[in-house]
Amino acid sequence: xxxxxxxxxxxxxxxxxxxxxxxxxxxxxxxxxxxxxxxxxxxxxxxxxxxxxxxxxxxxxxxxxxxxxxxxxxxxxxxxxxxxxxxxxxxxxxxxxxxxxxxxxxxxxxxxxxxxxxxxxxxxxxxxxxxxxxxxxxxxxxxxxxxxxxxxxxxxxxxxxxxxxxxx
Amino acid sequence: xxxxxxxxxxxxxxxxxxxxxxxxxxxxxxxxxxxxxxxxxxxxxxxxxxxxxxxxxxxxxxxxxxxxxxxxxxxxxxxxxxxxxxxxxxxxxxxxxxxxxxxxxxxxxxxxxxxxxxxxxxxxxxxxxxxxxxxxxxxxxxxxxxxxxxxxxxxxxxxxxxxxxxxxxxxxxxxxxxxxxxxxxxxxxxxxxxxxxxxxxxxxxxxxxxxxxxxxxxxxxxxxxxxxxxxxxxxxxxxxxxxxxxxxxxxxxxxxxxxxxxxxxxxxxxxxxxxxxxxxxxxxxxxxxxxxxxx
Numbered sequence: 504x505x506x507x508x509x510x511x512x513x514x515x516x517x518x519x520x521x522x523x524x525x526x527x528x529x530x531x532x533x534x535x536x537x538x539x540x541x542x543x544x545x546x547x548x549x550x551x552x553x554x555x556x557x558x559x560x561x562x563x564x565x566x567x568x569x570x571x572x573x574x575x576x577x578x579x580x581x582x583x584x585x586x587x588x589x590x591x592x593x594x595x596x597x598x599x600x601x602x603x604x605x606x607x608x609x610x611x612x613x614x615x616x617x618x619x620x621x622x623x624x625x626x627x628x629x630x631x632x633x634x635x636x637x638x639x640x641x642x643x644x645x646x647x648x649x650x651x652x653x654x655x656x657x658x659x660x661x662x663x664x665x666x667x668x669x670x671x
Numbered sequence: 672x673x674x675x676x677x678x679x680x681x682x683x684x685x686x687x688x689x690x691x692x693x694x695x696x697x698x699x700x701x702x703x704x705x706x707x708x709x710x711x712x713x714x715x716x717x718x719x720x721x722x723x724x725x726x727x728x729x730x731x732x733x734x735x736x737x738x739x740x741x742x743x744x745x746x747x748x749x750x751x752x753x754x755x756x757x758x759x760x761x762x763x764x765x766x767x768x769x770x771x772x773x774x775x776x777x778x779x780x781x782x783x784x785x786x787x788x789x790x791x792x793x794x795x796x797x798x799x800x801x802x803x804x805x806x807x808x809x810x811x812x813x814x815x816x817x818x819x820x821x822x823x824x825x826x827x828x829x830x831x832x833x834x835x836x837x838x839x840x841x842x843x844x845x846x847x848x849x850x851x852x853x854x855x856x857x858x859x860x861x862x863x864x865x866x867x868x869x870x871x872x873x874x875x876x877x878x879x880x881x882x883x884x885x886x887x888x889x890x891x892x893x894x895x896x897x898x899x900x901x902x903x904x905x906x907x908x909x910x911x912x913x914x915x916x917x918x919x920x921x922x923x924x925x926x927x928x929x930x931x932x933x934x935x936x937x938x939x940x941x942x943x944x945x946x947x948x949x950x951x952x953x954x955x956x957x958x959x960x961x962x963x964x965x966x
Contacts, residue, residue: 508676508691508777510840517677517779520694524701525787528758531705533750536712540730541749543715550717 636660674844677777692772693780700761700774704754740948741955748954751791755784756947763839763939767931775942776840778832785831788950792827795957831949838942842934849930853923875905 508514639660677692711726719727730749733756737749759775766773774780796805809820879901886894 506679508679508689508693510674510676511778511836512676513779513782514677514689514691514693514777516688517691517693517697517777518783520697521774521780521783522787524697525754525758525784528701528704528708529751529754532708532754532757535705536708536726537730537750537753539712539715540727541734543717544727544731547717 632661632664635664639663674847677772691777693774693777696762696765696771696774697780699771700758700765704757704761737951740951741958742960744960745955745958748951748958752947752951755788755950756943759784759835759943759946760939763935763943766839766843767935773839773843773935773939775835775939776843778836781835781946782828782832784835784946785828788831788953789828792953792957795954799958827953831946835942835946838938842938846927846930846934850923850927853926857923872905872907872909875901875908877905879905 508517636657640656680690680692680695682689711722715723730753733753734746734749737752738746741748762774762780763776764773765771766776793805796808800808809817809824811820879898882894882898882901886898
């Protein structure tokens, strides 16, 4: 015949067991379930917060760097333009100088050439004069068959050639 | 019909420790909760998978509940409230196995939990307000209310204990009564059918078979139901009349399952929740926010 506790009653041993069991459940759940899970959740939250913070910082930094680079780029462009402009100006002045020099050189060369030509012409005329006079003397000697005196001969030839040049 | 308290399995002789159904269930609940708790709390990963997601969700929900009911400064009570809730819930549900008695259908259990909460309340009240402050609280709002306040303070654990115990045990009493009533009704119906004896049963069986065959030419759902009922009652009455299976409680199939869904599952959940919520409210009264104590 099984024995029963009273339907509505409190048994001291059941109370003790319940209390002990409850305390065990509390301690175990707190130590092995609630604490680690809560810690994990909090850690994760902290990590996420940190990551967001870092991402925000990185973004701010990147924006600052972008602005800086933009400025640097603009400066560099300006500098480049300046350099090119200067180079062009220098090149132009150099070109002008070279042109001027060349013109001068050419002028000098032309005048020198003209002088040379004039000298050569004079020389050639003198040579031709001498040759022609010689030839003329020879021809004349042959024609008139007579020997003229040195001075007269030369004077006459000069007169002849001058007349010849004027006629020309 | 008999409704008993928890059965005493045996008494340890000499010191007289009694091991009851409640004690066995209580140990089982403790073992299950500890095992599951340790298993779920192991190998937590930063990137949760599978059960850890649900565990974290549950712990978060509980923390949120405690934080809402008791204030953010009392969130460290979560493990205690969680243990109460889970012990109560599992203690009620373990009765559904049929092998173990619900721990919560024993007044010893609920009274222990209620007293634990009350003792914690008193301890924290004295610690937070001082002994004088706590005693002075009973004269609030006027001195004449003191006896009322003392009674209401003492009624707190009693009401907590009896509410939980009464709801669970009431459910099981109603279930037992319904079983008893259904058994009686089944016997009455079968004996009524049995009046016709074997002949009546055979006639009913024949009618059922006839209806089944007739259904082939005249299909109708009502006729199918009628045929099945005739066949069932016919078989039962033949068995009953021949004495092979006397008194089959045929009506006990079905209805108790629906009732169990309400009394065991739903009521168990609600009572665990109510018990935890009331505990939270009592404790939070004893542990107000630090700025409120100073005020």
